[in-house]
Amino acid sequence: MTSQLRLVRIDDRLIHGQVAIGWVKTIKIQHLVVADDAVAKDSMQICLMEMATPPGLGITICPVAEAGSVCNREEVDGKRILMLFSSSGDVCRAVENGLFLKELNIGGMRYSPGKKQITKAVAIDEHDAEHFRKLLGYKVKIQIQMLPMDEPVDIQKYI
Amino acid sequence: MTQIIVAAHGDLAQELVKTVGMIMGNQPDLEHISLEAHEGIEDLRRKIETILKPEGCLMLVDMFGGTPSNVALALSHQYPIRVLAGANLPMLIEALVHRALMDIAQLARFVEAKGKKSIFYANPAFSNCSCEKEGDE
Numbered sequence: 001m002t003s004q005l006r007l008v009r010i011d012d013r014l015i016h017g018q019v020a021i022g023w024v025k026t027i028k029i030q031h032l033v034v035a036d037d038a039v040a041k042d043s044m045q046i047c048l049m050e051m052a053t054p055p056g057l058g059i060t061i062c063p064v065a066e067a068g069s070v071c072n073r074e075e076v077d078g079k080r081i082l083m084l085f086s087s088s089g090d091v092c093r094a095v096e097n098g099l100f101l102k103e104l105n106i107g108g109m110r111y112s113p114g115k116k117q118i119t120k121a122v123a124i125d126e127h128d129a130e131h132f133r134k135l136l137g138y139k140v141k142i143q144i145q146m147l148p149m150d151e152p153v154d155i156q157k158y159i
Numbered sequence: 160m161t162q163i164i165v166a167a168h169g170d171l172a173q174e175l176v177k178t179v180g181m182i183m184g185n186q187p188d189l190e191h192i193s194l195e196a197h198e199g200i201e202d203l204r205r206k207i208e209t210i211l212k213p214e215g216c217l218m219l220v221d222m223f224g225g226t227p228s229n230v231a232l233a234l235s236h237q238y239p240i241r242v243l244a245g246a247n248l249p250m251l252i253e254a255l256v257h258r259a260l261m262d263i264a265q266l267a268r269f270v271e272a273k274g275k276k277s278i279f280y281a282n283p284a285f286s287n288c289s290c291e292k293e294g295d296e
Contacts, residue, residue: 022182
């Protein structure tokens with residue numbers, strides 16, 4: 001199996017313009033993976049994700065716990081993959097279930113009460129910080145970067 | 160890099176360029192020209208001539224028959240300008256993504272085709288998708 005995980009990203013909007021256009025075209029992604037429990041069991045959301053997938057790309061939607069094994073599926077064989085999660089906790093859970101991760105991109109984590117806005121598109125709370133520390137402990141490099149042309153910023157100084 | 164100029168009535172051009180930046184980041188050789196309520200043909204012509212690169216540009220105008228479109232077409236006799244009417248966000252994205260891969264005339268044709276495909280009644284497309292899904296499962 002030769003699929004390549006080119007980008008693993010936390011983006012609470014999952015597939016949207018910045019992902020479908022900004023990242024997919026720049027790093028020549030061929031397959032999107034959405035690892036999200038809520039989406040995986042909601043046929044309407046599955047449908048929206050499929051419609052938001054740029055033409056020519058494949059899409060796999062799976063529960064978080066299956067994120068690690070997706071890379072071995074036939075449909076992604078030989079493909080350059082972009083994998084999306086909607087939260088830091090999901091990424092942690094995926095890693096604990098066997099996802100091998102070297103780098104994590106943080107795109108969008110929307111503000112909600114109790115969270116601290118750390119960049120224009122990223123707000124985190126103590127749970128997120130805890131998840132990131134855990135991932136750093138697994139030697140995952142974590143950077144905030146909304147678009148490919150933005151300067152990546154290491155998460156360390158915020159947690 | 161082929162220059163792209165968006166020209167439109169009011170603030171539309173400026174906002175289209177600003178919005179595409181939100182999706183793709185800031186882009187080089189992408190300009191916008193506004194036709195304000197108090198301005199006329201000469202103002203617009205001057206604005207275009209000021210920013211136009213000598214090797215020409217692809218111009219996205221808001222509406223065929225409007226002043227930005229009329230002025231751009233008039234200038235296309237004098238300068239290597241290709242004009243696309245009916246500018247929308249998907250067209251601007253396609254133009255930016257593909258401009259390095261083709262010449263201006265090819266780009267105009269390509270973006271025209273993409274623009275036409277970008278317009279459709281979305282509800283039926285959405286319900287077809289749901290039906291397929293249910294059939295699959």
